[in-house]
Amino acid sequence: MDINxxxxxxxxxxxxxxxxxLVYLDxxxxxxxxxxxxxxxxxxxxHENCNIHRGVHYLSQMATETYEHARQTVxxxxxxxxxxxxxxxxxxxxxxxxxxxxxxxLCSPFSVxxxxxxHHSNLVPWQQMVQRQxxxxxVAPMDDxxxxxxxxxxxxxxxxxxxxxxxxxxxxxxxxxxxxxxxRLAHQYGAVTVVDGAQSxxxxxxxxxxxxxxxxxxxxxxxxxxxGIGGLYGKTEWLEKMPPYQFGGEMVDTVSFEKTAFNxxxxxxxxxxxxxxxxxxxxxxxxxIESLDxxxxxEHEDALVSATIEGLSRIEGMRFIGQAxxxxxxxxxxxxxIHPYDLGTIIxxxxxxxxxxxxxAEPVMTRFGIPGTVRASFAVYxxxxxxxxxxxxxxxxxxxxx
Amino acid sequence: xxxxxxxxxxxxxFSMFDDWMDRYAMLIEMGKECPLIDEQYRNDQYLINGCxxxxxxxxELKDGKVYYTADSDAVITKxxxxxxxxxxxxxxxxxxxxxxxxxxxxxxxxxxxSPTRSNGLLSMLKQMMLYAEAFRELKTEN
Numbered sequence: 001m002d003i004n005x006x007x008x009x010x011x012x013x014x015x016x017x018x019x020x021x022l023v024y025l026d027x028x029x030x031x032x033x034x035x036x037x038x039x040x041x042x043x044x045x046x047h048e049n050c051n052i053h054r055g056v057h058y059l060s061q062m063a064t065e066t067y068e069h070a071r072q073t074v075x076x077x078x079x080x081x082x083x084x085x086x087x088x089x090x091x092x093x094x095x096x097x098x099x100x101x102x103x104x105x106l107c108s109p110f111s112v113x114x115x116x117x118x119h120h121s122n123l124v125p126w127q128q129m130v131q132r133q134x135x136x137x138x139v140a141p142m143d144d145x146x147x148x149x150x151x152x153x154x155x156x157x158x159x160x161x162x163x164x165x166x167x168x169x170x171x172x173x174x175x176x177x178x179x180x181x182x183x184r185l186a187h188q189y190g191a192v193t194v195v196d197g198a199q200s201x202x203x204x205x206x207x208x209x210x211x212x213x214x215x216x217x218x219x220x221x222x223x224x225x226x227x228g229i230g231g232l233y234g235k236t237e238w239l240e241k242m243p244p245y246q247f248g249g250e251m252v253d254t255v256s257f258e259k260t261a262f263n264x265x266x267x268x269x270x271x272x273x274x275x276x277x278x279x280x281x282x283x284x285x286x287x288x289i290e291s292l293d294x295x296x297x298x299e300h301e302d303a304l305v306s307a308t309i310e311g312l313s314r315i316e317g318m319r320f321i322g323q324a325x326x327x328x329x330x331x332x333x334x335x336x337x338i339h340p341y342d343l344g345t346i347i348x349x350x351x352x353x354x355x356x357x358x359x360x361a362e363p364v365m366t367r368f369g370i371p372g373t374v375r376a377s378f379a380v381y382x383x384x385x386x387x388x389x390x391x392x393x394x395x396x397x398x399x400x401x402x
Numbered sequence: 403x404x405x406x407x408x409x410x411x412x413x414x415x416f417s418m419f420d421d422w423m424d425r426y427a428m429l430i431e432m433g434k435e436c437p438l439i440d441e442q443y444r445n446d447q448y449l450i451n452g453c454x455x456x457x458x459x460x461x462e463l464k465d466g467k468v469y470y471t472a473d474s475d476a477v478i479t480k481x482x483x484x485x486x487x488x489x490x491x492x493x494x495x496x497x498x499x500x501x502x503x504x505x506x507x508x509x510x511x512x513x514x515x516s517p518t519r520s521n522g523l524l525s526m527l528k529q530m531m532l533y534a535e536a537f538r539e540l541k542t543e544n
Binding site: 018339341342345346349371400401 | 422423426427430455456475476477478479
């Protein structure tokens, strides 16, 4: 795998900020897009743009076909049984809102179990819906390393939550949760399982049938695809049972002023005109990921993480937040006596783009008693040289701030 | 010194440095010298909340002039608020409210001026102006 060749496909990386080469280490927020993805979306608007599923004319039929082909590609990528089990959404957040809203109608009472390491997207929708139903939001705790307490998790399952929603990979702690085991346990207690794959899709192979999860949600923009597209995988039996989330065109079968019969899966959940161009970009992003040796990519990203931890741990007062043995893609840290915001501001001036703050996971920060962290997160195009720049920048900033 | 004179002084101080690192080093120094808010006001009521760092600001009127104190958990933020305190503390509410703020553009800290930047200069500035406004009204009532 030639990283330099890969980097050539990401023109955005080849630029200077404040006169320094850009070192982009904010991939958990969003990855950059390869040329093939950008070209695919552009081509759609240049040659293929049309509203889908409703025209008899040539372009409309072609657009419908390519859009449905993209759905098949997503289904194949995560090994869904059927293409209609993939609902296109704007991303993880919309997928989770769809689920929370739909299940709050379906279940009464309505209680949900989440983990202590969820980001706001996999917390707030559930919390709000549970509150409307006077149900409970249960939270499975984790230890100081950011490892989920499986025993406590099982105890909470005994309280009978209808839904268990879990991060596959924590966006702040990098922890890879033992989701297969968590799903098995949840099913034992009759709960429906939702996996938040926002941080895992780009890094880990996903097989929803092997996992046996009832739902899996993800964002395209965190896996080299355009913004504004993502997905919800759901087992057919559940998608059939669930009431629609949004109403309007496209999701209907027959409509009169008195009543509406809804369309079949997956269209029942896709009200209005979808983001066709972005869906095609997502398909191309999947092709891009598949064009690489995924094991080699994982090894490369692990090497970046190890080098980062090794380099940073030489800095006085360094504290890593999240030290689970099973981890993926990112490193979160703080330095004793230095605010993450100060550190991020200074290293930004050295061309290093990292995320600082609570990473939309405030309860996680509260759990560790810190105002936030500095987070470096990696993608396939990052290099060991960039890790060196990061470590040097952090070292220099720490000296300035102390 | 008038607000204008202080502003010119600050522009001069900052213009001595071409390098951003020196400017930030100066901001950090300023952060360490910030007139600290009294412990009793270091609470949510005086918090200018944002997503990145926390800033507490208090002001009082003495002999017709406004005196600000502040604190922040981030030292650069504290430097920025102290920069503003240097400009406005010890001035009358009227002078504060009518001050020309173009000096902010001239000192090379532009990135802190973005309205979307949480806890940016602008929200601190707004809070300082609100104090001045309140004190001015208080004076006219008396």
